[in-house]
Amino acid sequence: MKKILYFFTGILGVMLFWGSQANAQAPKAPHFHLSSLEGTIYTDQNLIGQSTLLMFWNSWCESCSIELPKVSALQEKMGRKRLQVLAIAIGDTETNVRAYVTSHPTHFHFPVLYDFGDRVAMDYDVNRVPTFFLLNKNGELELAYQGQGLLEHSRFQRVLDDLLERRHIYQTLYQDFQEGVW
Numbered sequence: 001m002k003k004i005l006y007f008f009t010g011i012l013g014v015m016l017f018w019g020s021q022a023n024a025q026a027p028k029a030p031h032f033h034l035s036s037l038e039g040t041i042y043t044d045q046n047l048i049g050q051s052t053l054l055m056f057w058n059s060w061c062e063s064c065s066i067e068l069p070k071v072s073a074l075q076e077k078m079g080r081k082r083l084q085v086l087a088i089a090i091g092d093t094e095t096n097v098r099a100y101v102t103s104h105p106t107h108f109h110f111p112v113l114y115d116f117g118d119r120v121a122m123d124y125d126v127n128r129v130p131t132f133f134l135l136n137k138n139g140e141l142e143l144a145y146q147g148q149g150l151l152e153h154s155r156f157q158r159v160l161d162d163l164l165e166r167r168h169i170y171q172t173l174y175q176d177f178q179e180g181v182w
Contacts, residue, residue, distance in 0.1 A: 026140035029054075029133070030123040034088065034113040037098055042086065042113055047139040051163045052084040054133040056115075056126045058092040059100035063148040064130045068107040070151045075110050082164055085110035090121040090129065136163055 031044045055071055057064040068087070075085040087110060089097040094114050101108050115121055124133065132150050134143040143159045150156050 026136070026138075026142065029135055029139045029141065030120070032120040032123065034115060034120060036111045036113050037094075037101060038111075040111065042111065044139060046086075047084075047135055048137065050081065050084050050137050051160070052086065052135045052139075054124075054135065055085065055087045056090050056121055056124070056131040057087055057129050058089055059096045060092065061129045065104075067130050067148055067150070068104070072107050072109045074151055078164075080110075083160070086113055087111070088113045088115050088120060090115045090118045090126065134159060134163070136166075 029044050029047055033041065033043050035041055053071065053074075055064075055067070057068065071085060071087070075083060087108065089112060094116070097112065097114055101112050124131075128146055130147065130150075132143075132145045133141060134145075134156070136142050142163060143156060145153065145156065
């Protein structure tokens with residue numbers, strides 16, 4: 001029995017070490033403090049604890065209007081607890097953003113933040129829309145992508161699957177530990 005306990009403890013230690021080392025070089029998301037169109041404040045601390053997809057967009061971007069329904073469908077498929085999506089409007093007026101969101105309600109099953117003065121976009125070095133950032137549960141950058149077609153890109157699917165699987169494995173091991181399974 002002790003050998004089994006040592007074996008599983010060793011596996012857990014290796015996995016936790018590997019997980020922390022795998023992203024040791026990953027850059028952290030820059031600090032930010034933005035308000036959603038509903039008035040809720042979001043900061044970089046809201047990125048901690050779950051995988052997050054940030055989408056920088058604006059109301060007059062044709063590629064954005066193609067990508068937004070796809071992102072919305074992805075978030076609905078994944079569920080908010082598995083994948084958090086935040087749409088950050090830049091290079092636009094708040095009035096235009098509000099009008100776009102109101103006229104396209106099925107595109108937005110996630111918070112829309114307004115980046116007044118494009119300060120956050122500058123911190124993220126965003127120079128065109130749409131631009132996407134996929135972050136892990138520690139708020140570290142896993143993937144950055146500019147332009148249309150992210151969700152169809154095979155690397156995005158692999159990275160997202162890996163993030164979600166990693167999260168599932170850690171949760172399962174932690175639950176098993178808490179329940180005294182091993």
